[in-house]
Amino acid sequence: MKIESSRIVVTGAAHGIGRGLVEAFLAHGAQSVVVSDLDADAVSAMSETLGVPGRPCDVGDQAALAAFIDWAEETAGPTDLFCGNPAVFGGPEGGNLQTSAATWDRSWRVNVLAHVWAAQCLVPRMLRRGGGHFLQTLSAAALITGPSELTYTVTKHAALGFAEWLALNYSDKGIRVSCLCPTAVETRTVQGADHPGIGLVQTPAEVAEITVAGLAAENFLILPNPRVGSSFRNKADDYDRWLAYTTNRLGDLRPPSPFTF
Ligand SMILES: NC(=O)c1ccc[n+]([C@@H]2O[C@H](COP(=O)([O-])OP(=O)(O)OC[C@H]3O[C@@H](n4cnc5c(N)ncnc54)[C@H](O)[C@@H]3O)[C@@H](O)[C@H]2O)c1
Structure with a gap:
């Protein structure tokens, strides 16, 4: 897909990778970018600084997400991306293994079901219009289990499963799906300078440029850090060897490290 002349909607847009994507889409000539975020x-x-329509939305609330998508399309027209x-x-x-039901429920809603709910709203409309593209920001943790964040890793894997299902069932009908799977990106969540051991730390702007290229190529997987591709291949080649190697390598990194890769 070409960013130029596309009508784009971004959730969780106010900070970090979301904001980087919005700025890159505008720089690449998007026809419109409509934004939302939990942080009103x-x-x-x-909205004011970048001149883009926006409003608050918690993507973990199905009705709120559907209402935001309706509003975005009323405001800027049919969504291309x-x-x-x-x-x-x-x-x-x-x-932690004993993570509460409430934390699991919130993680499923925001990290998995929000992607399902967006597709439930938009796929029927996109099919009528001749196609559309979904970009899911996932993580390297969707492909390769890391040392910590049980709920995060499991739900990111599940979101990747949903993305595969969506692509398999709808790509021949004009629906494209891309999954952005970064490792460490310098945002509020991850401060590279505070964690010198984590290897390549990219900026949201770098990740956004790689994403624009991945979308143009209609790649299913967009991997800003090339190491992720080779780790994923190693895992597929020999699961037992990968499990043994990773268990050994992670050692003391296991909980409570905030990192997933
Ligand atoms: N930063 C990293 O190193 C890294 C690595 C891999 C994947 N990711 C993924 O990138 C995405 C963005 O993370 P980030 O690091 O830019 O985080 P961030 O905290 O900098 O930005 C996330 C934005 O989403 C908003 N948000 C949070 N919950 C929301 C909700 N329920 N509804 C709507 N908006 C909500 C926040 O207010 C914030 O503006 C996430 O999916 C994360 O898993 C980040």
């Missing part, structure tokens, strides 16, 4: 003040400030960007980490207990 930040989305309002972003829908970007489902936010996620919740499990919080202090999210790397």
Whole structure:
């Protein structure tokens, strides 16, 4: 898909990778970008600064997400590219086997079901219009299990499963799906300088440029850090060897490290 002249909707847009995507889409000549975020003040400030329509929306609330999508299409017209960007980490207990039902429920809603609900709204409309594209911001943790964040890792894997299902069932009908799977990106969540051991740390702007290229190529997987592709291949080649190697390599990194890769 070409960003130029596309009508794009981004959720979780006010900070970090979401904001980087919005800025890149505008720089690449998007016809419109409509934004939302849980953080009402930040989305309002972003709207004003970048001149993009925006309003608050919690993607973990199905009715609110559907209402936002309706509003975005009334405001800017049919959506060519829908970007489902936010996620919740499990919080202090999210790397722990005894994680509460409430934390699991919130993680499923924001990290998995929000992608399903967006597709339920938009796929029928996109099919009538001749096609459309979904970008899901996932994580390397969707492909390769890391040391911590049980709820995050499991739900990111599930979101990847949904993306595969969507692509398999609808790509021949004009629906494209791309999954952005970064490792460490310098945002509010991850501060590379505070964690010198984590290897390549990219900026939201770098990740957004790689994403624009991946969308143009209609790639299903967009991997800003090439190491993820080779780790994923190693895992597929020999699961037992990968499990043994990773268990050994992670060692002391297991909970409570905030990192998933
Ligand atoms: N930063 C990283 O290193 C990294 C690595 C891999 C994947 N990711 C993924 O990138 C995405 C964005 O993360 P980020 O690092 O930019 O985080 P961030 O905290 O910088 O930005 C996330 C944005 O989403 C918003 N948000 C949070 N919950 C929301 C909800 N329920 N509804 C709507 N908006 C909500 C926040 O207000 C914020 O503006 C997530 O899906 C995350 O899993 C991040």
